[in-house]
Amino acid sequence: MTHQRPQHIPTESPAARENIRQPRADARRNRQRVLQTAQQLFAQEGLGVSLDEIARRAGVGPGTVHRHFPTKEALYLAVSIDQIEHLVTEAAILATTDDPAAVFTLLSRMMTNGAENSAVKSALTAAEFDLRTAAPELAADLTGHVAHLLEHARTAGIVRDDVTVEEAMALVAGAFAAIHHANAQTNPARSAHLANIILDGLRPRPLEAPDTRTVR
Incomplete structure (x- = not known):
């Protein structure tokens, strides 16, 4: 053998x-x-x-x-996904700071980032691309971080009790259009100012002083 x-x-x-x-x-x-x-x-x-x-x-x-x-469309999609990845990373860092106002920092960044990339987002919409479908896990992660930070801010009393995460995300989407309408996409200071105006709507309204006038 x-x-x-x-x-x-x-x-x-x-x-x-x-x-x-x-x-x-x-x-x-x-x-x-x-x-x-x-x-x-x-x-x-x-x-x-x-x-x-x-x-x-x-x-x-x-x-x-x-x-x-x-293709250009492939690049548009990759650019948008890359920006969401950066936002998710930033959100995760903010979640570790224990800052109750961190939700305002994140939402403001999301608004200005979206405005800066509004042309890309419009092109994706025209091509019938949906980022929530193309990158569902990233979209869910970002929404989850917003929900967590929103609840932290609500517990601290610096966000209205009646604001939901869906409404906060809707404000972000609306801010894209507002910043674009003001032609402030390439002006970080102005786009941040507009974002802050919109975000003020999340803050609790001051209690109205009682009417002390004497009725005659």
């Missing part, structure tokens, strides 16, 4: 594994650079910016952009 020598299966050296990981890390960095550049250009110059121009401004080759985002 003959015995076969066990087949040698080559293993990757640490250096080889690092060489495999490195392109993936570079690809992630390039993708993030493209997303950040695209978001800025769409907000500042509109949706007419070409993918090749985005690649040039991001400092990557056109093939990199087209490989990650074969």
Whole structure:
């Protein structure tokens, strides 16, 4: 009976594994650079910016952009999802501060962020993309954080008792239109001012002083 020598299966050296990981890390960095550049250009110059121009401004080759985002719509969606991811991260950090007013910080940021990306959101709506469908877990996470911070603020007495998370999210959506109507998308100070005016509606109304006039 003959015995076969066990087949040698080559293993990757640490250096080889690092060489495999490195392109993936570079690809992630390039993708993030493209997303950040695209978001800025769409907000500042509109949706007419070409993918090749985005690649040039991001400092990557056109093939990199087209490989990650074969269409403008794919890039629009990726930009919007990336912004929601940042908001979820910011919301999670705010939830650890124990600041009862943190809900105002988050909602204000959501309003100004949405206004900055209003052109992208409009394009997605026109293309019948729904972010709640495209990224349901992220949308649920963000709504969950808003609900948690809203309840914390309500317990502290700095938010009206009758405000629901659905109503707070509706105010955010309405703020997009208000900031866009005021042409304040690229003016952070003005868009924040408008957001604060809208958010004042969440605060408890002061108790009316009793009428002390004497009836004659």
